[in-house]
Amino acid sequence: MASVRALPSKMLFVDFKYLGERFRETSLLVNTPTNMKAMTQMAKRLEAEITIGAFSYEKYFPQSKHLEKVRLLELRSNQGRSADQVPTFEEHVKDWLAEHEVEWRFSYCVTINNLLNKHIKPGLGTYPLDAITRDVLISLRSDLTKYRTPGGDGLSACTINRIMTISKAIIEDGCIRYKLISPFDRIKKLKEEKTHVDPFRLDEINAMIADIRSDYRDYLITRVFTGVRSAEIHGLRWKCVDFDRREILIRETFSQGRFEYTKNDPSQREIAMSKPVYEALKRQFEVTGGNGGEGLVFCTKQGTPIDAKNFANRVWRPMLKDLDITYRRPYDTRHTCATLWLASGEAPEWVARQLGHANTQMLFSVYSRFVPNHTRSDGSAFERLLASSVVDGGAA
Numbered sequence: 232m233a234s235v236r237a238l239p240s241k242m243l244f245v246d247f248k249y250l251g252e253r254f255r256e257t258s259l260l261v262n263t264p265t266n267m268k269a270m271t272q273m274a275k276r277l278e279a280e281i282t283i284g285a286f287s288y289e290k291y292f293p294q295s296k297h298l299e300k301v302r303l304l305e306l307r308s309n310q311g312r313s314a315d316q317v318p319t320f321e322e323h324v325k326d327w328l329a330e331h332e333v334e335w336r337f338s339y340c341v342t343i344n345n346l347l348n349k350h351i352k353p354g355l356g357t358y359p360l361d362a363i364t365r366d367v368l369i370s371l372r373s374d375l376t377k378y379r380t381p382g383g384d385g386l387s388a389c390t391i392n393r394i395m396t397i398s399k400a401i402i403e404d405g406c407i408r409y410k411l412i413s414p415f416d417r418i419k420k421l422k423e424e425k426t427h428v429d430p431f432r433l434d435e436i437n438a439m440i441a442d443i444r445s446d447y448r449d450y451l452i453t454r455v456f457t458g459v460r461s462a463e464i465h466g467l468r469w470k471c472v473d474f475d476r477r478e479i480l481i482r483e484t485f486s487q488g489r490f491e492y493t494k495n496d497p498s499q500r501e502i503a504m505s506k507p508v509y510e511a512l513k514r515q516f517e518v519t520g521g522n523g524g525e526g527l528v529f530c531t532k533q534g535t536p537i538d539a540k541n542f543a544n545r546v547w548r549p550m551l552k553d554l555d556i557t558y559r560r561p562y563d564t565r566h567t568c569a570t571l572w573l574a575s576g577e578a579p580e581w582v583a584r585q586l587g588h589a590n591t592q593m594l595f596s597v598y599s600r601f602v603p604n605h606t607r608s609d610g611s612a613f614e615r616l617l618a619s620s621v622v623d624g625g626a627a
Contacts, residue, residue, distance in 0.1 A: 232247075232278065233245060233246065233247035233274040233275070233277055233278040234246050234247070234274065235267060235270040235271050235274050237262035238257065241261050241262045242257055242258065242259070242260065242261060242262070243257075243258045243260045243261070243262055243266060243267065243270050244256060244257040244258060245258070245270060245273070245274050245277070247274065247277060247278065247281070249281055249286065249288065249301070249304075250301075250304040250305065251304075252300075252304060254297055256291075256292050256295060256297075258270060273291075277291060288301045288305075289301075299362065302362070302364065303359060303361065303362040306361050306362070316409070317359050317360050317361045317409055317411075318359065318360060318405075319356065319357055319358060319359050319360070320352070320355040320356055320357070320358050320359075320360060320363065320401070320402070320405075321352055321355075321356035321357065323360055323401065323404075323405045324347060324352070324356075324401055327400075327401050327404055327405075328343075328344075336491050336492060336494070337486075337487055337489055337491055338462070338484075338486040338487045338491070341487050343397065346393070346394055346397060347397070350375060350378070350386075350394050351371075351394060351397065351398055351401075354370075354371040354374060355367070355371060355398065360402065360405040360406070360409060360411060361409070361411050363402060363414050364414050365414045365415070365416060365417070365418065367414070368395070368398070368414055368415065368418055369418065371395075371398070372391065372395060372418075372421075375391045375394060375395075376391065376421075387423075387424075388421040388422060388423045388424065389423050391421055392420045392421055392423065395418070395420070399415050402414065402415070403415065426597060428563070428566040428569075428570070428597055428598065429557075429559055429563065429566070430563065430566045430567040430569075430570040430571075431455070431556075431559065431563065431564070431567045433571075433620045433621070435554075435556050436455055436567065436621070437620075437621060438554050438556070439451060439455075439550060439551075439554065439556070440452060440621075442550055442553060442554055443546065443550050444546055444550075447542075447546050448511075449511035449512070449514050449515045449529075450464070450515075450529045450537075451564075452507050452508060452511040453508055453511050453512065453515075453528075453529075454561070454564045454565075455564040455567055455568060456505050456507055456508050456568060456571075456617065456621075457479060457502050457504075457508055457568060457585075458502070458564075458565045458568035458569055458572075458585060458586050459479075459481065459502070459565070460484070460494070460498075460562070460565060461486075461539045461561060461562060462484035462485055462486040462494075462539075463481050463484050463493070463498075464528075464529060465484070465485040465486075465527075465529070465536045465537050465539065466483045466484045466485030466486075466490055466527075466536065467479070467481075467527065467528045467529065468483075468525055468526060468527055468528065469516070469519075469520055469525075469526055469527075469528055470525065472512055472516075472528060474509070474512070474513070477503060477504040477509055478501045478502065478503060478504065479501070479502040479504060479508075479512075480500075480501055481493060481498060481499060481500050481501075481502065481587065482499060485536045486539075493587070494587070495587075495589075497587050497588060497589040498587035499587075500584060500585070500587045502585055503585065503610050505610070505613060505614055505617055506614060506617065506618065507617055507621055512528070515528060515529065519534075539561070542561065543560070543561055547561050565586070566597075566598075568586075569582060569586055569594070569598055569601075570598055570601040571613065571616065572585065572613055573594070573598055573601040573602050574601050574616075575612040575613045575615070575616040576612040577610065577612055577613055579591045579594045579595070579602060581610070582594060
C-alpha cells in the first residue's frame with residue numbers, strides 16, 4: 232500500500248511498490264497538514280492506477296532517477312520474462328566473442344577487444360540487453376563525439392561509426408537469441424569525410440632513399456615501389472621471393488607479435504618486381520639470405536621481425552624531419568606506389584591486383600585524380616618512369 236511520510240529534512244515522500252519493486256519518490260513539499268493531505272490523495276490515485284494497470288511512472292515522476300529501471304521492469308513485464316533470463320551487455324559479449332574470435336585474425340581480435348574495453352563496455356556494459364533503448368545508444372554515440380585522446384584529438388566519424396557497428400552486431404545477436412526488438416531503428420551513420428591521400432613526390436622519394444640509414448635503404452625501396460603493407464613486408468620470407476620470375480609472393484603477415492594469414496584472400500598475391508626492387512632485394516639477399524628460405528628478408532640484427540612502431544619512431548620520423556618533408560605515415564608509401572603506378576599509365580585492374588584489392592572500386596574512389604587517359608597493363612610504363620627518375624639504391 233502506498234504511504235506518505237516525511238524525511239528528517241521535513242520534505243514529504245511517497246513510498247510504494249510497482250511491478251514487484253519498492254520505490255520512494257521525494258517531493259518538493261514541506262510537511263504541513265495541507266501538503267500531507269494533498270500527497271495522501273495523490274498516493275491513493277497512484278495506487279488505484281497501479282491496480283487497474285493504468286499507472287504511468289513518468290507522468291507522476293518525470294524527473295525521477297528510477298525511470299530507466301522502470302522502463303526495464305515494464306519491458307520485462309510485457310514480455311513475460313524474468314530478470315535472470317536476459318544477460319547484461321558485458322555478459323553477452325563474452326559469449327559473442329567466444330563464438331567469433333575463432334573466425335578472426337589475431338590482430339583483428341586485438342582491435343575489437345580494444346574498442347570494446349575502451350569505448351563500448353564503459354557505456355553499455357552494465358545494461359541488460361532488453362534495457363538498451365534507442366536513447367541509450369544515441370547517448371553513447373554523443374559521448375563518443377566528445378571523447379578526447381591524451382593528445383586532445385577527438386574520434387573521427389569513421390571510428391565512431393565502426394564502434395557503433397560493432398555494438399549493433401553484438402546487440403542484434405542478443406536480440407535474435409532472446410527474441411527482443413532491436414533498438415537500432417533509425418540510427419544513421421555519421422557522415423564521414425572523403426579520404427584524400429597525400430603521396431610522396433618522386434623528388435622526395437629520391438631524397439628519402441639517399442638520406443635513410445643504409446641498413447634500411449633497400450627496405451624503403453621495396454616498400455615504396457611495391458605498395459606492400461607494413462605487416463606484409465615485416466612477415467616476408469625469402470621463400471616468397473622469386474628472382475627467376477621477378478615476383479614477390481605475399482602469403483603471410485607479421486603483426487601483434489605473431490605471423491598469420493593476410494588481411495583477406497585478395498591480399499594473397501604476386502607483386503611484380505620493378506628494376507629498383509629487384510636490385511634492392513639482390514643486395515638484401517647478401518645480408519639476410521644466408522638464413523635460408525624460412526628466414527626473414529628484412530629483420531633486426533638478431534633476426535627478429537622489424538617492429539613497426541620502433542621503425543616509425545627511430546628511423547622514419549627522424550628521416551623526414553632531417554629532410555624537412557611533411558610528415559606522412561610509413562603506410563603512405565603504399566599510397567605513393569599506387570599513385571606512381573597509375574600516373575605512369577598502368578591499367579587500374581593491374582594496379583588493383585598488385586595492391587591486393589578485390590576490384591578497382593577503391594582505386595577510382597581514392598586515387599581517381601591520378602588515373603590518366605591512356606593505360607598499359609604489363610608494368611613497362613612504370614619501369615620507364617623509375618629508370619629515368621629514381622636514384623641508384625646501391626649508393627652509400
